[in-house]
Every structure is written in structure tokens, then in C-alpha cells.
Amino acid sequence: MLNDHLRNILQNMPKAELHIHIEGSLEPELIFALAQRNGVSLPYPSVEALRAAYAFTDLQSFLDIYYAGASVLLTEQDFYDMTAAYLARAQADNVRHAEIFFDPQTHTARGVAFGTAIDGIWRACQDSPVSASVIMCFLRHLSEEEALATLDESLAYRDKFIGVGLDSSEVGHPPEKFARVFERARQLGLRLVAHAGEEGPPAYIESALDVLKVERIDHGVRALESPELVARLARDGMALTVCPLSNIKLRVFDVMGSHNLRALLDAGLVATVNSDDPAYFGGYMNANFLAAFEALPLDAGHARQLAHNSFAASFLDPERKRAFLAEVDAFFANPALAHS
Ligand code: ADE
Ligand code: ZN
Numbered sequence: 001m002l003n004d005h006l007r008n009i010l011q012n013m014p015k016a017e018l019h020i021h022i023e024g025s026l027e028p029e030l031i032f033a034l035a036q037r038n039g040v041s042l043p044y045p046s047v048e049a050l051r052a053a054y055a056f057t058d059l060q061s062f063l064d065i066y067y068a069g070a071s072v073l074l075t076e077q078d079f080y081d082m083t084a085a086y087l088a089r090a091q092a093d094n095v096r097h098a099e100i101f102f103d104p105q106t107h108t109a110r111g112v113a114f115g116t117a118i119d120g121i122w123r124a125c126q127d128s129p130v131s132a133s134v135i136m137c138f139l140r141h142l143s144e145e146e147a148l149a150t151l152d153e154s155l156a157y158r159d160k161f162i163g164v165g166l167d168s169s170e171v172g173h174p175p176e177k178f179a180r181v182f183e184r185a186r187q188l189g190l191r192l193v194a195h196a197g198e199e200g201p202p203a204y205i206e207s208a209l210d211v212l213k214v215e216r217i218d219h220g221v222r223a224l225e226s227p228e229l230v231a232r233l234a235r236d237g238m239a240l241t242v243c244p245l246s247n248i249k250l251r252v253f254d255v256m257g258s259h260n261l262r263a264l265l266d267a268g269l270v271a272t273v274n275s276d277d278p279a280y281f282g283g284y285m286n287a288n289f290l291a292a293f294e295a296l297p298l299d300a301g302h303a304r305q306l307a308h309n310s311f312a313a314s315f316l317d318p319e320r321k322r323a324f325l326a327e328v329d330a331f332f333a334n335p336a337l338a339h340s
Contacts, residue, residue, distance in 0.1 A: 002294045009303050010289040014327045016097040016310035017090060017274050017285055019218050019241035021137075021167065022079075022121060023070045023103060024277025025086035034072040034081070043068070054280055059199050059250050060169055062280060070106050079120025087128040089278075093286040096324055097131040097314055101165055104150055105139045114153050122160040133315065135193065137165040138181065140173035147181040155188075162315055163191030165218065166208075170200040175207040182212040191215060191315045193241075197222035198252060202229045209238070216241060216313060221252060224260050224267070234268040239313030243276035244292040245283055256295035265302060272310045304332045 026034075028047045035042050044050040050069075056062040073079060083100070090098055100121065107117045118134065125132035136154055138147035154161065164185045166178055175182075175194055182192055196208040198219035205223050208214045209232075220240035223229050233240070244259055246252075253259045264271040273292060278284045283291070289306070292298065311324040 009300055011286050013307045013331050014094055014096045015307050016314050017095050018099050018272055019274035021101045021277050022083055025279050026069050026082055027279045031069050031072050034078050038074045040072050056249055076116050076120040079117050080124045083121045083124035087130045089284050091130050093284050095285055099133050099135055101135050101137045103137050118157045118160050134161040135163045135165050136161050137167040139168040140166050141169040144178055144181055166194035170198055174204055175212045179211050193218055195219055202226035221260055230267050237270055239270040241274045242271050243274050244288050245281040246276035249281045256291055261292050262296045270309050270313055272313055273306050
């Protein structure tokens with residue numbers, strides 16, 4: 001159970017968010033405001049009707065609505081406003097650093113230029129007091145040729161993102177499908193992540209590591225089905241960006257009480273807590289921490305471990321990483337901070 005002290009710790013501790021799809025931070029109110037600004041018609045009569053459609057049965061049922069929501073994004077200012085809103089919300093949750101995913105193909109397929117999307121997102125990152133960097137994700141339901149063309153197109157904006165990821169429909173689209181594009185990204189010096197083991201089997205986590213050579217696994221909760229894989233992840237200190245509320249909304253677990261976050265930590269894995277698509281799944285960073293700690297046997301020691309892991313697993317340069325980790329240590333060395 002969550003007492004006030006633990007609640008205050010979770011809310012006030014400094015933290016990093018490593019798994020946030022910026023298009024998944026579009027709140028229904030902003031979707032409607034942008035639709036009106038851009039003259040886009042939506043298949044929902046009201047904010048309430050749109051929110052009521054957020055009853056998902058699996059990943060695909062969510063993705064269908066998520067891509068429809070992103071259709072209101074047309075101008076650089078739209079991408080700026082969406083990202084600025086997310087960063088303000090993250091700051092309120094004491095997120096100090098965010099590594100933000102965006103899906104360029106969701107926009108270029110609608111005739112929105114790559115530069116329109118990334119320029120708006122990047123400018124909002126520059127204007128925020130929260131440290132932020134951008135990771136571009138390839139849509140795995142599309143072909144590797146399309147991903148390669150997107151990587152080519154991205155190179156004109158190379159200074160505005162730090163890495164590449166892989167998202168969208170997992171099952172049936174194994175990591176191997178993107179071997180060449182990740183190899184090319186690696187040669188370009190980009191950081192590498194991929195969604196794996198959200199709905200897909202542990203074998204997808206293994207091929208993300210072996211074939212794509214990723215440096216973090218997004219989700220990865222199904223790793224626990226394979227003791228050999230767990231041993232490997234623990235040995236290598238491979239981070240998992242776990243998203244508790246997402247996993248419940250998309251029925252990866254039935255209820256938060258059966259989520260495996262505590263088991264992942266007990267197995268020695270570098271688990272982190274993240275919001276994934278906060279506008280769709282019922283909450284931002286602190287809501288994810290609170291829901292998980294409410295339902296699972298997690299205490300202040302786990303909170304400290306998760307805060308530590310979030311910065312340790314980030315792509316910050318070593319000096320900035322050390323500074324944030326020192327901030328975590330200072331916070332936990334002084335329990336009075338939890339009440340500030
Ligand atoms: N795109 C946005 N959210 C996603 C998720 N949880 N899994 C795969 N693709 C996504
Ligand atoms: Zn995700």
C-alpha cells in the first residue's frame with residue numbers, strides 16, 4: 001500500500017523518461033484544438049466521444065486510434081505545441097530528462113514533411129527547461145525499404161536526433177526484418193533501441209539484441225518467460241523501458257497486481273518506469289509510478305533503484321549522467337526533500 005511518504009518520494013524524486021511516443025502525448029483536447037485550427041474533420045463528435053473510444057483490447061486496437069489522432073498534426077507549430085505540452089507535464093512530474101520517440105512515417109505518409117515534424121519537436125525541446133533529446137522510430141508494419149528511405153531523409157536533420165527505434169505492430173514483424181536499416185544506423189553512429197517483448201515472444205528480444213544490436217529494449221516484459229534470456233539481460237546490464245499503465249490498458253497483464261515490474265527488479269534487471277503514450281493510457285510518469293507502487297510490493301528502495309536506473313540507462317553523456325545520478329543520491333540522502 002502507498003503511504004504519504006512513499007507517494008511524496010515517487011512524485012518528487014528526480015527521474016528520466018526513456019519511453020514516450022510524442023504522438024501518444026496528444027490529449028483529446030489538443031487533438032480537437034488542432035483539428036479546428038487546421039480544418040481537419042475527426043470521426044468523433046466531441047472530446048468526450050473520443051476519450052470514450054480509448055477502450056483497447058490489444059496493441060493494434062490502440063494503434064488504429066493513435067494513428068487517427070496524429071492526423072491533426074500538419075504544421076511545425078502543431079509539433080511544437082504537442083511537444084511543449086508534454087515537456088511541461090513531464091516537468092510537473094519532476095522529469096529532468098526525456099528521450100522522446102517520434103514516428104516520422106506517420107507524418108510523411110500524409111504529406112507532412114520530415115522537417116516539419118522534427119523541427120517543431122526539436123524547437124520545443126530547445127525551449128524547455130527539461131533536458132530532452134529525440135529518437136526517430138521506424139514503423140515495423142511497413143517495409144525495410146521504407147525505413148531505409150526514411151533514414152536517408154533524416155540525414156539532413158542529423159543534429160536534431162540521437163538515435164533510432166522500432167515501434168508499431170510487433171507480432172509478425174520480427175526485428176530481423178530491419179537488420180539492414182539498423183546496421184546502417186549503427187554505422188552512422190546513431191543510438192539504437194527497439195520495442196521487443198511487449199506482445200512478441202522472448203525470441204524477439206534476443207533478435208533485437210543479436211541482429212539489431214540495440215542498446216536498450218523497449219518494454220521487454222516478456223523476457224521473464226525465458227530464464228536464459230533473463231540471465232543474459234542481467235549479466236549485460238541491459239535496460240528495459242517498462243510502461244506499467246500501457247501494459248494494463250493493452251492487456252499485456254490483466255491487472256496491475258499481476259504486473260512483473262517487481263519480479264524484473266528482483267531478477268537483477270535494469271528496469272525503468274515510463275509512460276509510453278500517456279494521453280491514451282491514463283497518465284504521465286508519476287501516475288505510472290503511483291499505480292505500480294499502489295498495486296505491487298514496492299518500497300522506497302525500489303523507488304531509488306528505478307530513479308537511478310532511469311538516468312543510468314539514458315543516452316546522456318557521462319558527465320551529465322553523473323550529475324543527474326548525484327541529484328538522485330542527494331534526494332534520497334535527505335528524506336526531507338520528499339516533502340518539499
Ligand atoms: N507506438 C506507440 N506506442 C506503442 C507501443 N506501446 N508499442 C508499439 N508501438 C507503439
Ligand atoms: Zn512504446
